[in-house]
Amino acid sequence: MVASARVAASLRRAALSSRPSPCIKNIRPALQVRWKTEATTSASSEPLQPDAKGGVKGDPATAKSIKFTSDSYPHIQRESKFAKLTEKHIQYFQELLDSESAVLDGVTKDATEDIEPFNIDWMRKFRGHAQLVLKPSTTEEVSRILKYCNDNMLAVVPQGGNTGLVGGSVPVFDEIVINMQKMNNIRSFDDVSGILVADAGVILEVADNFLAEKQHIFPLDLGAKGSCQIGGNVSTNAGGLRLLRYGSLHGNVLGIEAVLPDGSIIDDLSTLRKNNTGYDMKQLFIGSEGTIGIITAISIQCPRRSPAINVAYFGLESYEHAQKAFRAAKGQLGEILSAFEMMDGRSQKILKEVAGTKLPLEGDHPFYCLVETSGSNTDHDSEKLQNFLEHVMEAEIVSDGVLAESQTQVAELWACRERITECLGHWGGVYKYDLSLPIAQMYELVEDIRDRLTKQGLLGDTNEHPVVDVVGYGHMGDANLHLNVPVRRFDKAVEKSLEPYLYEWTSKRNGSISAEHGLGVSKKPYIGYSKSATMIKLMKQIKNLYDPNGILNPYKYI
């Protein structure tokens, strides 16, 4: 009581000294808060794309205007070793899956409308020619499908929620889509150990809601949670918003069940925290983007859900100030810091303009940060946060800030970060880059690229300029920058200006050209900027070992 009064008093002082009407509010943390942004979190089992206005559900009619990947990447040629689908194949699959909804057949009849959503990726940048979508319901079915495809040289694309951002989840040519949405059972949960075992097709948000009822949390969260599947998350080694706190899937996933192209089932669904009995084979599947097997189930350790969750949102003068705020947060919030996200002023402006979102702070700031804490003791967390706020206000590290006072406000603040991705598509398209860089140099790249595109006459306010803006935001706590270039149209001149320039820039600073989104089609040619020839050779060995015919997700990854 005494302590918090003292803090409040000094906060008032601090706030007053930095600006006339302080927005920082005294904190009353919401219990068991889960943030939802309406647009992205209505758990859905259909693949989804943003429409031209940045909304999430696309109008099927406009799908036709999206270029085929085979046209935009003419150097990628269909491999002649793969068989073409025939009536015989369809018959086999129909008998095997024995349910109409499980086989979308565009071979023996016209099913373009039905199949289209499975052919187009979330960004509406990649479009395949699949004529067949299969939706197995059991591991056994996945095994039979793969064995048959492998024996008959039929190429396939494993597909989860189709929210991937590198074109990995849709076909390039006529690969069969194996969509996992029907494998959506939670198999078991142990509330002493917190270990969840569930089918790969369970939607992330569904899994997390289930866990919320048991006072646990899925150790991963991301803007696409209403659509992406936990199998897709593991296949892409998704990082997301809370890696900072809960660590990577390589540490949290305890077991997987997966099917290899020859149909053999890997039954490594351990529910043990520790099991040092041989090479940790499951690790190869984490982040393998459907190129060596199809994951059918995972076992994962889930932490207790924190009863106290606090979210603050700041405006800052410069990137230098954002770095200072991050260091202060690490030091003063310690073990309760669960997210530290950075957004530049342009990203927030776009949010306001495109989505009509009323921003939490008045005025424009060059940078914004979102800080989340999760802890077991409301009073302690509030005090830590107050100390932190006091410090960043007094030291004039932040210019202004708000603290969520209710669950709704928590959601509103998170929406300022989570909804950026969808809004960027507003003008027609986005060049998306997801880089790991030394924190100190992270934003330099955004400025460099903005200058470069401006100088080259590619960026401008009018229609003759393809580029609308260059925007940077990301998981600052993980040194992970999302650099986005919203464009009025996809344009080879822009692409050539960006690539490989941007990868060279990253590589010179020992960064990663794909921090969390993976390789897919878009980053495949550039892996050499982040991995040595020796490493690439080793990876190719692995691919050949498990998928000697190369039927799994061809033209991608490696």
Added chain:
Amino acid sequence: MVASARVAASLRRAALSSRPSPCIKNIRPALQVRWKTEATTSASSEPLQPDAKGGVKGDPATAKSIKFTSDSYPHIQRESKFAKLTEKHIQYFQELLDSESAVLDGVTKDATEDIEPFNIDWMRKFRGHAQLVLKPSTTEEVSRILKYCNDNMLAVVPQGGNTGLVGGSVPVFDEIVINMQKMNNIRSFDDVSGILVADAGVILEVADNFLAEKQHIFPLDLGAKGSCQIGGNVSTNAGGLRLLRYGSLHGNVLGIEAVLPDGSIIDDLSTLRKNNTGYDMKQLFIGSEGTIGIITAISIQCPRRSPAINVAYFGLESYEHAQKAFRAAKGQLGEILSAFEMMDGRSQKILKEVAGTKLPLEGDHPFYCLVETSGSNTDHDSEKLQNFLEHVMEAEIVSDGVLAESQTQVAELWACRERITECLGHWGGVYKYDLSLPIAQMYELVEDIRDRLTKQGLLGDTNEHPVVDVVGYGHMGDANLHLNVPVRRFDKAVEKSLEPYLYEWTSKRNGSISAEHGLGVSKKPYIGYSKSATMIKLMKQIKNLYDPNGILNPYKYI
């Protein structure tokens, strides 16, 4: 202030009601505490073994009394495909390493005394016939050594601190020991990201002391820290005392540098938290026990060191009570809980008898727990701990307890857990098992085995009984039991009574026959109890892929 007075008062009440003279003390946490137990933590670069009295340094003379592995496991035959060492080989290595201390040559001269420590494992249970020990200083040297050995079919054993507990770090026959102690440089540390890059041969305690100066902590700690090497830790995927808090090495290790048998250098020493550019090859090396390559360096993310560390030690009435205490700790200590260790009464009695340790609590208790918290705010942590203590005392979950009041006391309490391992060797030998089991059933196995050995007349107080006792302790937070059977002599009847019975017991409960110690020689035959035939086949493929000649650590693992 008010709060802590209230807690203190109710603690006194609680304590009084459960026993007349309470030991629970008001808490004054030590800053930056690191616990040392004299016996195990004088960082040493020599391989070490406990002597017959349970001390750690062995008397070289008694080494001769240890049976050769080739005699105790007569079914293991030297593979004739391996060449025998000749003068020519020695000459090559001498020219290559160009330093007398780097080549212990027992081929062209008698060097038995010098080589003996490298031939015998920490438990004094395994003993090899190596005639040559090589100590490379650079990755390049490791590469040349391995290439030469591979070309000449010379078998090798990679060796770190030689503290492994499954006989993996010493030769079975005449394999060359490649000891990593000369590769002991810290290559870099970044105090913003907390990422450490260091040679494989750096001793864990040295790394941790280095990090302590930078206010960081190595995310792994274990009783052998004064001797084991970080490369050995990664090679065994060591779990240790703080996995509960900081997670497994699969999540924390960011990169490795390793050498394959053909001499190629894997340069995957990334210092990025996120890097989704291809299969995560390094993961295969984590826990591979020197069977596919030699790790020469690692990059690892290290958390900030907590300024507040508290340790409590409890006596409890039953295993049921220990489980209740664990649940209470998880709930009330939340994010600051950094260790929860369980020790049975027998393990503590042995400590008292063998090491002469004065136990922290008066009287005997059937079970003991050690609870550690680490957090960023001393007052908050104390309050959480007081609440927890109050709860476990009032609810009569614990019978008695002490709380460390100084750095020395913290060390003393930890010694009650960490020194058990060394004391168990006192009578002559120990059968050691390291199992993952469902928490609820963990201690049942100890009781079952004790009954079984007693009924079979193998356990007793007098010399005609080989078995002294059956002892259980372990990392309760990770559902990891160390079941130990101290014996007066290694005896086939005891081994037969224990194995495969104990593995079957574990397998029936979907446990792991090796939670953290690995496979080595001792667990190799039993892998089938924890892994399916499919998994074993996949692992063999990996072994063949990287080490087609099988020169790396033969007769072990898989």
